[in-house]
Amino acid sequence: MGNLLFYREFYRRNLPHYQPEKGIFFITTRLAFTLPEVILNELKEKKEMFEKALKNVNKKDMKEFIREFHKSYFVKFDEFLDKYNKSPMWLCKLEVAKIIEENLHHWNGKRYLLFAYCIMPNHVHIMLKPLKTGNNVYESLTKIMFGIKSYTANECNKVLRRSGQFWHHESYDHFVRDAEELGREIDYIAKNPVKAGLVSNWQDWRYSWIRKNWEDLEM
Template identity: 40%
Template sequence: MPRPYKPRYRRRLPHLQPQGGTFFITYRLHGSIPVKLLWKWKMELEKKKAQIEHQAFNEAVLRKKRGEAYWHYFFERYDQYLDSNPNGPYWLSKPEIAKVVADSLSYCGEHFFYLWAYCIMSNHVHALLSLREGSPPLYDALGRHKSFTGNEANKLLGRQGDFWQHESYDHLVRDNESFFRILNYILQNPVKAKLVGQWQDWPWTFCSAELLP
């Protein structure tokens, strides 16, 4: 039986999870970003948000400005740091580990959510998904996926301890324009990182056939 629905919860990153929504998800390997750096970005984001709050915007503009601030002052730095791969770990670069994650995402895509796209990089994963009617809340479905893949990956690596960072980044996708902008962002991640010339060449990128021409 699923745990009681939590519409909002917080670790270090903000989460807003209405049931039945479409989400852009990013989760990463444990220890892949230094805690001090995360807090530096967070403090700079809070400073920018405070500046926005003092300006005379209506609610719609204020929500947009908050989203833009989060993207530019936190998420872009977060993702660029992961793509630059300065410190490791890089366990997802091992094909046998990436396959565990890909297979689990496919399973979850059949049982918990509609899986539109994903990209597995060496230390993080991006995914675009919509929750199925009657499925567990996002935090529950993603938690099951991370628990299973973390345990299986640790067996293959012959190690113990945390595999994934506990908190994940999740962004509620509100309209079609945002959906396709995020879809392109996910597919182009290995291209932007100069790992391949086109997204179809990256072995750990998936895009639903429904979205392809």
């Protein structure tokens, strides 16, 4: 297996991933904590069913099949994260959230174009578009997320006066197909704190950011 930090259209870890060139991606990453056994078993079963079904999918239908799996997997998982109150809630601490915000903006325009993000108590939603490197190759999502997570983990642990794993090793990512879907996903990111019952108006959530005039940017 090749180096996962380099760009590849398809790559795998625990979840199947797809990264087409010029793509915009909705990414969700969470803190490292143990999920309840019932949730682990349910998610594991969904992935096993997917792997079995994937063997019988035609190559021309594979991209759409992966997309549909991602969507169903994510909806189930994100609903759980929003409701789960037994995990660490470090991300709603101002000092911790600020580290993540500053790092996301630091790489904006360098490794990726940032469209939006929302920092929830135990997970983060990010919308971004990888940019080309000096070698005229697009930055890989794996490399982008490795950079974000490794730096913020170290800095946040310092603030929290702790050591050990901060982020879960796996991140969910979803390829945004068109402008209509991009609008829906940005709306989802903005309103996630409302859906989770944290605020009544999305503008009241301190830890969100939506790029101004994002509609004018090229897909």
